[in-house]
Amino acid sequence: MSGKRIVTIGCELASSNATHVSFRSKSSLLDFDIVLFKPLIDDFIGYSTDYFQGKPSLSDTKSFQLRECCEHWRRELKEAVAAGKTVLVFLTELTSVYIDTGQRTYSGTGRNQKTTRHVTEYSNYTSIPAELKPVVANGLEMKLASSVAPPLAAFWNEFREIFAYHVLISSANVPAAILTRTGDKCVGAVIRSNTSTGSLVLLPDVDFYPDEFLAEKNEQQVWTKKATTFANRFVSAIVHMDKELRAESDVTTEPAWASADAYLLAPERTLRAELMAAELAVEKAQQAKEELAERLRVEGRLRGLLFEKGRPLEEAIIEALRKLGFTAEPFKDGGSEFDVVFESAEGRLIGEAEGKDNKAVNVDKLRQLQMNIHEDLLRESVEAPAKPVLFGNAHRLVSLDDRGDAFTEKCVAAALTMNTALVFTPDLFLVVQNYIECQDPEFASACRQAILSSVGRVKFPVPATRESTHESKSEPDDV
Structure with missing residues (x-):
């Protein structure tokens, strides 16, 4: 239908044109053209989770898994935008938890020994590659900023009724595109790449599973015709927005021949060497990480x-x-x-x-x-x-x-x-x-x-x- 490869993480659409992958997966986003992302981490918080200072405190294992997943998606989303992809992030409710840092301190000896487990606060917004400084707030009344790009305006005008905001973006570095009806607080933005035609589009939240979208058949939930109709409209709209955002970009993707050594500037040569050293360090760190992960698997048997x-x-x-x-x-x-x-x-x-x-x-x-x-x-x-x-x-x-x-x-x-x-x-x-x-x-x-x-x-x-x-x-x- 669209000719574009679309992937959804944290949400699903009743459309064969959108591939869904789990938040826990390690999928690469470079295989896709458009990304829809919801930073949902409820799966890591079970009924038996402990609490610390009124917030869930995850076990060692879940702390490791959550941090690994969030770091993966933060990296993948950032690389996707840098590679010229359009990434739509739906700003869900802010979920804060405490995760284990792995650090322990001990006091006392023998049977009186006391172990202190050190934790730090962590949130689902860590998976988003932008400093948003979210503040919890809920509402339905929103408007477009005067400087908003026409591609987003067309998309917003068609679907504005399905959006609800759960956070305010308080960072001054984020260019506001969607504002609260009163107070002009930022609840949505478009962050364009400086080096590619990619864009990070931050949108208020959408409920993709209203009651009329789901029905039960043979003891299983299936999509209704309304869900399919909506998904087709939504996919068509985001494909059009993606096309228009790329067309409006001031950046021309650098052709391969222009990056040949003959055209490099002296600072670039130095930075390339430093980048290669950094990549080698990352490779070694990744190898060490894989070895630790294998040891962890063995110990966990x-x-x-x-x-x-x-x-x-x-x-x-x-x-x-x-x-x-x-x-x-x-x-x-x-x-x-x-x-x-x-x-x-x-x-x-x-x-x-x-x-x-x-x-x-x-x-x-x-x-x-x-x-x-x-x-x-x-x-x-x-x-x-x-x-x-x-x-x-x-x-x-x-x-x-x-x-x-x-x-x-x-x-x-x-x-x-x-x-x-x-x-x-x-x-x-x-x-x-x-x-x-x-x-x-x-x-x-x-x-x-x-x-x-x-x-x-x-x-x-x-x-x-x-x-x-x-x-x-x-x-x-x-x-």
Whole structure:
């Protein structure tokens, strides 16, 4: 329809001419001609999020993910404008949170040690490549500035009724294009590139999902005819605005031949050399970042104890047992195959793992476990039966707070008669998490002994508690 490649982030249109990508994606915007962007970060704020000074305080993991996403889009939007693209940013509600800086300070010693977690304020507007200094304000009455460009005026006059403002742009460096009806406060702007035909168009917010745009069909939400009609009009209008903005640009895109070395000025040669050095530094930093990300992924494998099944669950169990001081390996020899054989100075054990999507672990695995114990005992190198342990991850896709019983009553009763320990793998995760934090060998020994001595569900020891507090170490980030 349009001949232009259009992408939407944070919003969707009922049009085959617009490609939608997630805010969490790492997509490049250089593949597109027109970008529609909404800086929505609600996905990072869950029901279980803590609060600090009245605002959500994100966990270490979500802090890292949010900062990474915002930095990605800020960079991509800036590069898109520099490459001559038209970027439309819809100024949604300002969402401020506290994110973890990664810095910790400690006071006290032993059981009285206190950990202070340093946080800083962060907002969804950090993803926008412009210093806007947004101030919260809500309203519907707006007008165009007298100096507004005709392309924006035509677009605004067609769609003005669908816009609502949620912030005022207080930065004096932003050229106002849309103002409040009274007070002439800036709520929209057009920032043109100095080096290309690209433009950053800041617009008040739009609700792209009114009730009349959505209907339910086969238990799924689908676009209505009104949504399709609107999307086609909207796409046509932004394509026309993009064309007119480019036509009005005073900048001529530099032809390739003009940037040849023969036409470089002396300062340019120096700056090019500095730019190459800077790019090399960025490349090294990116490599270091990727290495850290891989280490983070490896360290995070233990979280598989919370939600995995099958081989990934078995691998997480083996890693957790090693953390607690066991030697642990999967076993395969001829016709015998055991999920894990593990031992320590306290004794030798054989384990089977079972993950269930939406129910408790039942008695089925106990029969397999007992067969493994007997097969193991038939080996010449084994002189005594190993302790049987059933590792179960019940209701694995449900939040821990909402899970039912980990093992069925029949499974628990059978375990009592078979001298079998039942380990709920999220319990194992929590004790390993605590051990990694405290590095107390006595606690690890107590955890090993708990598995060896238990019949039925294992109750792990509780480590000495550590107090933890928040502290806003740095000033809020400028947005």
